[in-house]
Amino acid sequence: MSEPTNDAPASPPRLARVYEGRDLDGRPIIDRDPIDPTLTDALLTYLESAPIVLAARSFDVDEFAPADRDVPLNYRTDGTWIWAGSVPHYLRKHGLAPEPKLVRHIQARGFELGPVDETTKDRAVSVITGS
Numbered sequence: 574m575s576e577p578t579n580d581a582p583a584s585p586p587r588l589a590r591v592y593e594g595r596d597l598d599g600r601p602i603i604d605r606d607p608i609d610p611t612l613t614d615a616l617l618t619y620l621e622s623a624p625i626v627l628a629a630r631s632f633d634v635d636e637f638a639p640a641d642r643d644v645p646l647n648y649r650t651d652g653t654w655i656w657a658g659s660v661p662h663y664l665r666k667h668g669l670a671p672e673p674k675l676v677r678h679i680q681a682r683g684f685e686l687g688p689v690d691e692t693t694k695d696r697a698v699s700v701i702t703g704s
Contacts, residue, residue, distance in 0.1 A: 586697050589656040589672045608670040615684040620661035623649035626697045650697040652689045
């Protein structure tokens with residue numbers, strides 16, 4: 574007897590928020606607990622080691638230090654989540670915690686990245702570009 578197959582498409586990866594939104598003056602709104610400092614290095618390693626699925630050859634303005642143009646314009650995915658290059662950048666430079674659900678996901682994986690196949694990478698690009 575053969576195993577039943579599930580031909581339903583996998584759910585698309587979720588795009589992590591860099592922050593909660595913007596105030597009336599256009600400044601980022603942050604409403605997150607700080608990261609336990611003992612987790613920072615492991616989080617950064619995970620976030621910066623996932624495959625890049627979309628990138629530009631330039632940098633964006635740092636929204637928390639507008640004189641700096643050092644924010645990587647890229648997106649990475651682990652297959653379940655997608656995050657902008659600003660997520661690890663702001664964690665490293667300003668201590669801004671990533672979205673809490675993303676942090677819990679990374680912790681649940683034991684800070685270990687698995688392989689990400691090309692189909693999953695393509696799905697991530699579709700989520701990013703809205704296509």
